[in-house]
Amino acid sequence: MSLAHETLASLRRRLVAKEIHPRDIIKDLLAQIDAREKTVHAFTHLDGQAALATAEKADLSLPLGGLPIALKDNLNALGDPCTCSSKILEGYRAPYDATAVARLRQAGALFLGRTNMDEFAMGSSTENSALGVTRNPWDSTRIPGGSSGGSAAAVAGRLAIAALGSDTGGSIRQPAALCGCVGLKPTYGRISRYGLVAFASSLDQIGPLTRTVEDSALLLSALAGHDPRDNTTDLRKPETFLAKPTGSVKGLRIGLPKEYFLPGMNAETEASIRSAASWFEKNGATLVEVSLPHTPAAIAVYYILATAEASANLARFDGVRYGRRAVDPKDLLDLYQRTRSEGFGPEVKRRIILGTFVLSQGYSDAFYRKAQKVRGLLRQDFESAFTKCDLLLTPTSPEPAFPLGERTQDPLKMYLADVFTISTNLAGNGAISLPCGFTKSNLPIGLQLIGPRFGEETMLGAAHAFEQAHDFWKRMPPV
Amino acid sequence: MSVPKLNVADVAGLARLSLTPDETTKFSSQLSQILAHMETLGQIGTGDVPEVVPPAQPALRKDIPTPSLTVEAALSNAPAQSNDLILVPKIVE
Amino acid sequence: MSSSGNWEAVIGLEVHVQLRTQTKMFCGCINQYGGAPNSQVCPVCLGMPGSLPAPNEEAIRRTILTGLMFGCRIANVARFDRKNYFYPDMPKNYQISQFDDPLCAGGAVGLDPFLFPKDLQETDEAKAKRSIRLTRIHLEEDVAKSFHYEERSGIDFNRAGTPLMEIVSEADLRTAGEAFAFLGSLRQVLLSGNVSDADMEKGQMRCDVNVSVRPVGQKEFGTKVELKNLNSISGVRRALVYEIARQIAAVEKGEAIQHETRRWDDEAGATFTMRTKEKAHDYRYFPEPDLLPVRTDQGLRAAAESGLPELPAALQDRLMRENGVTAYQASVLAADRILCTYYEKAALGTQHKAVVANWILNDFLATQPEPASSPVRPEFFGELADLVAGGTINSAQAKKVFAELMANPSSPKALVEKLGLAQISDASALGVYCDEAIAANPRSVEDYRAGKGNAINALKGFVMKKSQGKANPAQVDEILKAKLSA
Structure with missing residues (x-):
């Protein structure tokens, strides 16, 4: 069997046992890519030869020695392109490594492929990419989710063993759910954001997309920890996650937030989540109903704060120091306006305008400041829920993957797809999505476990126990 | 709070975007729909809630120099340069 | 305005x-x-x-x-x-x-x-x-x-x-x-x-x-x-x-x-x-x-509090109160930290701190505007002030010492010796000079005794000339008066 089907953990065992060489993994992945990338289009940039060359020098004594990781195309890696799937970063080559990338490098990892995304991580379907759409490996007429759709499709489609993504409102978890892989959004402050091209600074987190929870923990252990270059990273000492999984969920109190189980929700999704909840109960956990009363406000709060921050974060793309510059600008204003109008796609423009508006004079109190206050209430919701339970269990997405093109003309409807993932970014908590079933038409369904802030160990332990008791993660997509 | 009049072209100007008439029309209707949704926040009482202040922690940088980029690396992405300066159309105040 | x-x-x-x-x-x-x-x-x-x-x-x-x-x-x-x-x-x-x-x-x-x-x-x-x-x-x-x-x-x-x-x-x-x-x-x-x-x-x-x-x-x-x-x-x-x-x-x-x-x-x-x-x-x-x-x-x-300096206003007050400098001098010193540090070092070892201020602000700055890089050690000014106050040299001699100090910086005591300037304050030696002066200037002696007080200056001048300027003028004055009224 092709090594492309294995996990980081199993490859690591075989590399250490000298059964295989890192170059074998790269070769098998390149063969898979040859066969499937045309359909899936997970990558924006691939350099197989470079990966093979670094594979020869891999140091197997390191924790991730010789293991290939795909990077979402919004992470800076020295000398590589980093397009954010935008025309505005045409020609840009990163002059530095993101801290996450540097940590993986130091742990011995190899990099193969830059993955497609919604432009500047703005979207839930990867259709907002200037570099082409990515297709769901389970059904190529459907979206892979987004914005880390390329990473999820690559991992699910066996084009990558694992990948990094970024999650601002669900951008790791929702595509993981829709593609049937494991997506972890760590607690805000757990992983350095230095070198991640910012969408919304107070919400963005880098995280792994993998086939198993064990692999997710392996990458989190390598990535987590304070970084003096990111003032918002937490100061606690590095940890090794899931070092000794018990496989048990006995005694865990699992909270089911009633606001996440709404009448009219997708029936197959609901059935799958309910049955996952029963599995926890049968295995010794207690189910408790909890309430996160401000959930209905989350989308509005999110789109105000995220777009406000984005409007400033994306101001630097002006054609002066890097990236695309409009041809023959007649003056400075023309340089700015044409560079930005030609370089950004419609969703990015829409969000910049929205974000600029909610901060503008006369409106910032009613929108930006009000949203900050409601964010405080949302955070309190989570804090009080976690006095009653150890983890929250919810669907990741209200429905399975939808068809390509279905929502591109209706941004509000697209925004509503993030309803179950957004609150955790606003509250700063960590959350994980893992496969918990399939629809009749063979589309994956994702289960979300949310932990208290910096409660990843418990969350990963429970996710691992559930995963290992089922074989959803072993199923292969048809594409 | 009532749905505010959003002058898309003005706001785009602040953000240094120039929109085509088509974009202006389309964004206007999409954004007013979105703003109408956001307006629902007005109904939530937030009188006593302080704005979110992230926890402060003393992680400040010590005043010790670290290496800069080489001039070549610093300018390697610049679309226009001359004599190690990055060029732009003339700045007039 | x-x-x-x-x-x-x-x-x-x-x-x-x-x-x-x-x-x-x-x-x-x-x-x-x-x-x-x-x-x-x-x-x-x-x-x-x-x-x-x-x-x-x-x-x-x-x-x-x-x-x-x-x-x-x-x-x-x-x-x-x-x-x-x-x-x-x-x-x-x-x-x-x-x-x-x-x-x-x-x-x-x-x-x-x-x-x-x-x-x-x-x-x-x-x-x-x-x-x-x-x-x-x-x-x-x-x-x-x-x-x-x-x-x-x-x-x-x-x-x-x-x-x-x-x-x-x-x-x-x-x-x-x-x-x-x-x-x-x-x-x-x-x-x-x-x-x-x-x-x-x-x-x-x-x-x-x-x-x-x-x-x-x-x-x-x-x-x-x-x-x-x-x-x-x-x-x-x-x-x-x-x-x-x-x-x-x-x-x-x-x-x-x-x-x-x-x-x-x-x-x-x-x-x-x-x-x-x-x-x-x-x-x-x-x-x-x-x-x-x-x-x-x-x-x-x-951390910031521990780095608080003495503020200019407080420094001025202290310099005026403790060192007896004028308000203007205090403001000049407070305005220039380097100069002030130099001055404070200079004034440290002497009681005559105001005199040191005069030397530094009037004479020294005119020749050496950058005290920090000057080869003249600040302690020299205290020494100079003490030499004058102690009667070792008079103010005219002090000016000579100062000029030499600027040209060839070294200890004023050494300079006094080098220039052969030490003042003669020995009463018997001065008595001899005074006797000579009285003998050589009978006209002035007569005038003085007739009530023309100024006439004593000619006698003093004689002593100073004879002593090559080293005689202690105050003492000479005293001795001459005593001898003339005898």
Whole structure:
């Protein structure tokens, strides 16, 4: 069997046992890519030869020695392109490594492929990419989710063993759910954001997309920890996650937030989540109903704060120091306006305008400041829920993957797809999505476990126990 | 709070975007729909809630120099340069 | 200055001060003027995609120290904000600054009479010793430097991201002289805290001025004009003198003052319209999400307090009280830390501290304007003062010793010996000289005894000549008088 089907953990065992060489993994992945990338289009940039060359020098004594990781195309890696799937970063080559990338490098990892995304991580379907759409490996007429759709499709489609993504409102978890892989959004402050091209600074987190929870923990252990270059990273000492999984969920109190189980929700999704909840109960956990009363406000709060921050974060793309510059600008204003109008796609423009508006004079109190206050209430919701339970269990997405093109003309409807993932970014908590079933038409369904802030160990332990008791993660997509 | 009049072209100007008439029309209707949704926040009482202040922690940088980029690396992405300066159309105040 | 009788000016200043730190505000690039273009830049200060700011602890400490020196309230929790506007010298197209919660609020700057221009120091406005309130002091990042050519501009980002402190005054100033004294005082305090070199001519201190005029007694402000391109403290004064006169002349003719920004042209000695303000900028300030709030109550404030220097006003008081120097000398010393340190070392070992001040401020500075690099050790001045006071040399000899000290610096005691100057104070030796003088000048002796007191001078002159100037004049006087009245 092709090594492309294995996990980081199993490859690591075989590399250490000298059964295989890192170059074998790269070769098998390149063969898979040859066969499937045309359909899936997970990558924006691939350099197989470079990966093979670094594979020869891999140091197997390191924790991730010789293991290939795909990077979402919004992470800076020295000398590589980093397009954010935008025309505005045409020609840009990163002059530095993101801290996450540097940590993986130091742990011995190899990099193969830059993955497609919604432009500047703005979207839930990867259709907002200037570099082409990515297709769901389970059904190529459907979206892979987004914005880390390329990473999820690559991992699910066996084009990558694992990948990094970024999650601002669900951008790791929702595509993981829709593609049937494991997506972890760590607690805000757990992983350095230095070198991640910012969408919304107070919400963005880098995280792994993998086939198993064990692999997710392996990458989190390598990535987590304070970084003096990111003032918002937490100061606690590095940890090794899931070092000794018990496989048990006995005694865990699992909270089911009633606001996440709404009448009219997708029936197959609901059935799958309910049955996952029963599995926890049968295995010794207690189910408790909890309430996160401000959930209905989350989308509005999110789109105000995220777009406000984005409007400033994306101001630097002006054609002066890097990236695309409009041809023959007649003056400075023309340089700015044409560079930005030609370089950004419609969703990015829409969000910049929205974000600029909610901060503008006369409106910032009613929108930006009000949203900050409601964010405080949302955070309190989570804090009080976690006095009653150890983890929250919810669907990741209200429905399975939808068809390509279905929502591109209706941004509000697209925004509503993030309803179950957004609150955790606003509250700063960590959350994980893992496969918990399939629809009749063979589309994956994702289960979300949310932990208290910096409660990843418990969350990963429970996710691992559930995963290992089922074989959803072993199923292969048809594409 | 009532749905505010959003002058898309003005706001785009602040953000240094120039929109085509088509974009202006389309964004206007999409954004007013979105703003109408956001307006629902007005109904939530937030009188006593302080704005979110992230926890402060003393992680400040010590005043010790670290290496800069080489001039070549610093300018390697610049679309226009001359004599190690990055060029732009003339700045007039 | 402002007064054409019935009008007064209202002036507020915004002063930007470059902080003296090793590194920039948010990255480890060096904070140093004069590097090759774009050689002191990194992903952070170039605003590269994905880079994040890491705040410089020392810059924060120095800003707090500045606040403490001016008696500001120091915020327990301060925050950074983003100020949004597009400009090619600003890499991110937003500036990290402080808006709602600056590090320092309130405080005041005292106007010392000696900090007014020389020609105003005796005026009532200088003697009023007013205190000018500060609104706030906050910390932000500087922008890049632009060079302008025929069709294009070139940008050097070395200065981008260096720490910049903004000091904002209330509109308390009323005259150009006060503005001059305010900036001088500010500079003096900043130097004393080693916060900045604060040289306006080098751009280390930059000043924007808001000025309006109104009838004396009116509470409402007139329409304010902003002045830019002020490159020296005296330039600020000249610009204000001009602008206040211009505004008064205009309103007296019944013209309305335009709300505008005017540029000071130092050569022309006049201000010119730069741009009129049709629409206020919408900076869309919001809290910088990349930075946590800064807690000053967990060590930062204490660190700043421990670095508090003796402030210029306190230093002046002490020098006058303890060393007996004049108010003017005290102000000169307080204005120049290096000179003052030199003086204090010089005065340390002697009781005659005021004399040392005279030597240093009158004679020494005239020949050696840079005391720090002078080969003359400060202790020499104390020694010289002691030699005079102790009667070893007289003041005329002291001048000779001083000249030699400047030419060939070494211990004044050694110089006295080298020059063979030690004063003769031995009574019997002086008695011999005096006897000789009396014998050789019978005419003068006669005159003196006849009541012409001045006649004794000829005798003294004889003794001094005979002794090659070494005789102790006071003693000679005493001995001669005794002998003549015998």
